Amino acid sequence: RxxxxxxxxxxxxxxxxxxxxxxKYAGTGADLVAEIAPLIKLTRxxxxxxxxxxxxxxxQTAVTSAPHLVVELYKNAKEQAPALASRVKExxxxxxxxxxxxxxxxxxxxxxxx
Numbered sequence: 001r002x003x004x005x006x007x008x009x010x011x012x013x014x015x016x017x018x019x020x021x022x023x024k025y026a027g028t029g030a031d032l033v034a035e036i037a038p039l040i041k042l043t044r045x046x047x048x049x050x051x052x053x054x055x056x057x058x059x060q061t062a063v064t065s066a067p068h069l070v071v072e073l074y075k076n077a078k079e080q081a082p083a084l085a086s087r088v089k090e091x092x093x094x095x096x097x098x099x100x101x102x103x104x105x106x107x108x109x110x111x112x113x114x
Contacts (some may be wrong), residue, residue, distance in 0.1 A: 003040050004033060004036065004040070007036055007039070007040050008036070011036075014032065014035070014036055019032075021034070021035040021036075022034075022035060
């Protein structure tokens with residue numbers, strides 16, 4: 001019990017009111033304990049590694065089960081790349097102009113004098 005409380009105190013992601021543990025048992029408390037039990041003894045880096053490996057495995061499964069979707073995704077990304085690049089370039093230009101204007105604007109010292 002103390003280990004669970006300590007883990008939840010250190011990892012508010014799991015303790016938040018909007019977190020829903022995968023349903024496996026009769027109650028939400030039991031579901032939460034079942035979700036975090038394998039993670040309690042792991043360091044933060046080990047938990048991150050496990051999440052990344054899980055995501056990679058899911059991606060690999062998706063690619064092998066539906067390769068035509070990967071090809072379609074790649075083709076769409078390739079077709080849309082020039083438009084995306086131009087939008088990013090335009091956004092960077094606007095950002096640079098805003099920064100330049102902010103730097104060149106005189107500081108308002110009237111509020112500081114009061």
